[in-house]
Amino acid sequence: MGWARKLLRVNLTAGTCTTEALNMEWAHQFLGSRGLAAKYLVEEIDPKVDPLAPENKLIMATGPLTGTSASTAGRYTVTTKGELTGAIACSNSGGFFGNEMKNAGWDMIIFEGKSPKPVYLLLQNEQAQLIDAAEFWGQSVWDTEEGIKTKHQDPLIRVASIGKAGEQGCKFACIVNDMDRAAGRSGVGTVMGSKNLKAVAIRGNLGVKVDNVEQFLEAVKAGKAVLAGNPVTGVGLPTYGTQVLMNVINEIGALPTNNHQDVQFARANDISGEAMHAVRKDGTKNLVTNAACFGCTIACQRVSKIERSHFTVKDRPQYQVASGGLEYENAWALGANTGVNDLEAITFANFICNEQGMDPITLGTTISAAMEMFEAGAITTKETGGIELRFGNAEALVQIAELTAKGEGFGREIGLGSKRLCEKYGRSDLHMGVKGQEFPAYDSRGIQGMGLTYATSNRGACHLRSYTVASEVLGIPEKTDPLETTGKAGLVKAFQDATAAVDASGLCIFTTFAWSMEDIAPQVNGACEGDWTVESMLEMGERIWNMERQFNLAAGFTGADDTLPKRILKDAAKTGPAKGKVNELGKMLPEYYQLRGWTAEGVPTGDTLGRLGLA
């Protein structure tokens, strides 16, 4: 058990929904969620397919722990070939949607083809139907979610939908569930929009069962005690959220600023977690409360309200309500990297991302690249429609955010993402990312391991594939020197494999600030048949990693794509502890390939594939 043992296949072209038994042999090899969905994707699509073609598929998947009482066990993933990157994309979201899918009796939903007209899927336990979405097309995520609940007279329906961004082809559209939780990166919402699929609405009450209840509950109880007693998961994250990092990362000189021209932002404190707690002029605070996703005993989510008199929301009551507030990545991308220190303006841009379904990391970083091109004269007010797109201009930031959501004016060009935008204006050197996906909030000149993390990530630059910041900055599980390259190849591999295993389980990766695989494996073992040990979990993670790699190689990527922009490799950091440093990827990458059992060109050897059962 753990698994519901069945999947729903939705053929959008034909308008059919069919039930299939879950392939349990694969479930034992790839566990669930990110792993199992990747297996289905790899088996079912041509890696060279155009991500927006009907032949691409989009898979929503839960893990075997999703919907159980394990802490954070509400995650679901969206796996597809990403439009932003052309690589395998797997984006992970919390909230309550994942549990609802599992409680309705489904491990995953595979969407294939393309609907001739906008539709949404309504799934009530075993009953599945595609319904005309004409009335919701053109509406925001917020209105769609409310509209579907009202229409079906059921406030307990959980909805995952795309906003205008996903409809109009913004390359970094996300899929938003529960109003402000998102499968955020790589353009998974763009793929959903290309299929004319507006939303997935689920209500389930069949329940989730585990294999060995007593053993499971005991492991879960022990795990919760570890989270509660840990300073990061027990205190830091509930109090400040991921925003606890803003001042920390700035101090170590790894806070990318003005499109990575600098590694420290003089006004970082203005947009920090501490600033969200500060009393504003009107006596209120930006932060309303922290909040939890399904079953999460950490509760890191920020819930914010924008100051009513702020220029962004004055006379716009729909934005004066509470919504998902700034996480560190968002605050950095929309703030430090654009040089904007107006906390309320950044919060507003983040609300627009929630409302219309955009990845705030790619939005902020693409705007940053555009700002640098504007200041360099490659883009002028002629292209921007009169907007002075300079670093630090909060008004320009929020104007562009709204235009991008709607796909209007210069917003349509921002919607390309920074790689395509920089290419278009002849400044490819200003795209700060890997494999088409922009960097998140850590400059790898100041945190060396993150350079290798970005270069080798299977979904393009990403912090959620191996968060070596934990070790290099926070000392978890043990401290390593962020400016050293020695040992980082092994560190990155270990984090990548463990992360893939956690993602496949249905748990949140944030648990691993406190949990090691020794805390996680007993929970999986209690929930699922089979013998799930620390070793088998890590091997499963390694299997997932190599399978994703093979997909990307078949899609046309090579070892030459495992690289970083020239700015990161050649231009030294100007200030802070990393002053004078570049990222020394060349010192880490060959060792990484070797540890992975790959050739010097970055291709898994036959022996490696055989050992992992992938041959």
Next chain:
Amino acid sequence: MQKSLHIIPEKCTGCTQCEIACSMEHEGIFSPSKSRIRVFKFHDEGRFVPYTCTQCAEAWCQRACPTGAIDINARTGAKEVLASACVGCKVCTIACPFGTINYVPESGKVAKCDLCGGDPACAKACPTGAIQFIDAEATGFEKMRAWAAKTDTGASATA
């Protein structure tokens, strides 16, 4: 000494561990829809409020039941549904002013909080202390203490 569930909404993060625990305790599955305690999320305000039966001393549900299917557990004070007597008429669901007793289609009977026989699973599962199981007489104690702490220590003795 009788105990009662005491809910402090400002401590609630909306995680629904209480619902998950309740469904496992009573139904043997993880299914928040089957929980007898529910967490209400007021999204636009960023508020979460757990809500369940308060175990009225004179219970509307009990008075309305035509078959005597709602009994008082003398030890815990909980109003418990006797499955053998409940005919699923739902009159109690109409009578209850708070909506905390509900019909379950799968069983054809009603279900409500029974305080888990004196050791409520929801309170044990709550990670923040938003749901506590404490002396029925002392549910106001913490609030009283908080207000007492605000009392002007330099108050004049004008009496």
